[in-house]
Amino acid sequence: MSKKLVAYFSASGVTAQVAKNLVEAVEADLYQIKPAVLYTPADLNWNDKKSRSTLEMNDPTSRPELADKNADVEKYDVIFIGFPIWWYLAPTIINAFLEAYDFSGKTIVFFATSGGSGFGKTVANLKGSVSNTAGIKEGGLLNKHMSKAELVVWENRLSL
Numbered sequence: 001m002s003k004k005l006v007a008y009f010s011a012s013g014v015t016a017q018v019a020k021n022l023v024e025a026v027e028a029d030l031y032q033i034k035p036a037v038l039y040t041p042a043d044l045n046w047n048d049k050k051s052r053s054t055l056e057m058n059d060p061t062s063r064p065e066l067a068d069k070n071a072d073v074e075k076y077d078v079i080f081i082g083f084p085i086w087w088y089l090a091p092t093i094i095n096a097f098l099e100a101y102d103f104s105g106k107t108i109v110f111f112a113t114s115g116g117s118g119f120g121k122t123v124a125n126l127k128g129s130v131s132n133t134a135g136i137k138e139g140g141l142l143n144k145h146m147s148k149a150e151l152v153v154w155e156n157r158l159s160l
Contacts, residue, residue: 006029012044080139090126
C-alpha cells in the first residue's frame with residue numbers, strides 16, 4: 001500500500017473541504033499550501049483588473065511566496081494536489097509549491113474545484129514546474145459533495 005498525501009490550496013474554503021473529505025476516503029495525510037500573505041476578499045475579486053489574483057494569473061512567471069516549505073513529500077508515493085481553478089488554470093501558488101520540492105519518482109494527481117470552468121490547460125501549465133521523473137495524472141474536478149465510497153471509486157479509476 002502506498003503512502004499518500006493530500007496537499008491543497010484553498011482561498012475560500014471550498015477546496016479545503018474537498019481535500020479533507022479526500023483524506024478520509026483514501027487514507028492520506030493532509031497538508032495545506034498557504035501563501036506567506038493570505039488572500040483577502042479584495043485580492044480574489046476577479047472583476048478588478050488590479051486585484052492580486054488577477055495580476056498573478058496574468059503573469060505566468062508569478063510565484064507567490066509560500067508560508068512554509070514543510071511538506072514532507074519525500075516520504076509519500078502518491079501526492080494529490082488540489083486547488084481552485086482561476087482563469088482556467090491552477091493558481092500560480094501551485095507552481096510555486098511544485099517548484100519548491102523534488103517530486104522525482106512520485107505520482108502526482110491534480111484535482112480541482114471550480115465555479116464554472118473545466119480543467120482547461122491546467123495540467124499542461126503545471127508540468128513545467130514538476131521534475132520530469134514524476135508521474136502526473138489529471139484527477140479532474142471534484143465540485144460536488146462526494147461520499148467516501150464515491151471518492152474511493154474515483155481514486156480506483158486513476159489506477160494508482
